[in-house]
Ligand code: ADP
């Protein structure tokens with residue numbers, strides 16, 4: 082099928098969609114009625130379980146107590162009945178291996194009854210423990226290939242849910258995934274360990290301030306904002322680069338993309354809005370509290386953001402969000418792209434990671450409250466974050482490193498690869514006051530009057546926002562903006578929790594030392610002021626409120642000694658520094674070998690993805706672009722001959738032919754160069770990643786530049802790939 086007919090088909094699909102989806106005009110059920118309908122929530126458990134069993138579940142969630150075999154059987158039976166009522170035929174232990182995706186192996190709920198018929202059943206053992214063959218999941222050297230055993234273990238704190246596919250419904254049980262030797266092979270185990278670590282240290286701080294009454298745990302909370310692109314499905318399948326790599330490897334800039342700033346918050350196209358509503362409907366049924374939807378900066382780019390939740394649940398929900406976008410898009414003739422940079426020269430996608438700490442009684446520990454200068458507890462938590470990010474900015478950077486995110490970080494659309502903290506005027510003023518002595522006042526934003534009699538006066542925040550900062554304080558939480566849109570967020574949050582746990586530990590220890598037995602208000606106040614002063618003096622270099630996009634900041638950051646790890650190959654080795662190994666080990670989040678295995682897996686994933694891109698590029702170049710270019714060249718040559726034959730001066734056409742032939746020849750040469758650098762094998766995963774950055778990626782950039790140049794000359798009817806204008810237009 083040539084490109085023109087593909088395009089026509091895409092338009093036809095959109096039109097068909099309008100007709101077929103007339104069914105949506107019928108309206109939707111109310112959200113408050115469908116919300117969490119497909120989730121085995123605590124409420125569902127309370128309704129269905131005997132009292133003592135329900136209490137046992139609560140004891141696991143609140144105090145980490147175990148379940149006995151009988152209780153597990155009772156819960157499993159109730160869960161099975163609940164799932165059957167919702168049409169489930171299968172169950173799966175749903176987990177997060179280190180591929181960055183989720184994994185599921187479905188087992189039917191049937192049990193033969195011995196008389197040639199079947200019953201439905203789910204045992205406590207099946208609920209609690211599974212044994213997927215671990216050998217085909219990445220282990221980064223933790224296991225030899227022949228050691229196949231791995232286990233999944235039920236995570237009681239993240240509720241089970243049902244996914245309805247086209248012709249099947251499956252009970253998904255969130256689980257952790259470990260090797261036979263008990264080493265974490267997934268992203269959930271370290272996250273849960275890090276949440277325990279930060280909780281323990283935060284409780285020490287609360288005890289010092291006497292705010293621990295009734296509090297048994299400190300949770301971390303997480304709200305993620307997911308950016309994504311939509312492209313027409315038929316056009317997607319006409320682009321081998323999108324199919325294999327989720328990003329375009331060739332593509333000249335279209336005349337109009339985002340220059341007019343007319344897409345951001347623009348009115349949402351009808352088909353897209355219908356898609357969003359369907360996604361939200363499915364997410365509501367799965368108990369994902371989606372709140373916000375809007376057009377993003379680039380044409381074809383959108384955003385979806387749920388309300389924050391407990392970080393473990395939020396991380397699971399984040400995976401569900403990406404899967405739901407993927408599952409629903411084809412129903413509307415779309416493909417959803419969560420890649421960080423599907424289109425060169427056009428804004429990429431991120432996933433803002435809003436993070437805070439909260440008591441299990443619901444008090445947000447990063448809420449500055451009014452009169453912030455008197456809120457010593459808030460200032461203590463704030464300073465712990467400042468210290469943590471200053472000491473371990475390299476780890477945060479490593480936690481967001483990926484092949485896709487490399488195209489985004491550092492470009493002037495996303496935060497730079499240098500990690501710094503934005504605090505805003507009010508807090509910056511406060512930490513300056515603490516550095517000099519006791520803080521005495523809190524800057525206020527005041528009122529903003531609009532100069533019209535009828536418009537309300539607005540309460541102004543005490544500081545402006547800063548969109549360029551990678552780690553910004555945004556009112557009552559920190560927002561890590563450097564996370565890529567395709568990332569599984571459990572890992573960056575594991576890092577944030579662990580580094581903040583260490584700083585809370587440090588500060589709690591300092592405070593306890595200074596306080597001794599004296600817990601009077603005066604003593605607490607002076608001890609906190611002294612301790613925080615030391616922290617601020619040592620770590621204020623991480624605070625930067627200016628424009629992170631300017632070259633001046635790069636120079637300034639260098640003077641301040643802040644690392645600038647420009648790409649994945651530079652960022653990942655932070656995982657093997659002595660400092661990192663000691664940190665993860667001390668808080669029992671990851672052992673040395675678990676950390677090492679992650680470094681290997683992430684490095685290999687980076688190199689493999691780049692290799693797939695390089696091979697796709699060479700193949701598209703040789704088998705699609707080059708033949709089109711040759712055909713174009715032939716037409717030009719015929720035109721020269723025909724022009725001459727007609728007795729007209731062919732000088733100008735001949736010049737065009739010569740220039741074009743030269744460009745096409747250069748293109749062929751560059752394909753060969755790319756193929757050559759790809760052949761170079763490197764054994765060590767970290768070294769291999771370096772080779773990719775140093776040699777393969779530059780060869781890809783060179784090839785692309787000429788390919789995109791060819792696109793400007795080759796006749797439109799010959800060009801074999803849907804172009805950017807076509808891909809970015811959604812009707
Ligand atoms: P902003 O406009 O600053 O981005 P929003 O209110 O739109 O703020 O929130 C963005 C995201 O931050 C949402 O997902 C929201 O639920 C989340 N968020 C708000 N408060 C918290 C919190 N205490 N902890 C974690 N995330 C939060």
Ligand code: MG
Pocket residue numbers: 306433560
């Ligand atoms: Mg935000």
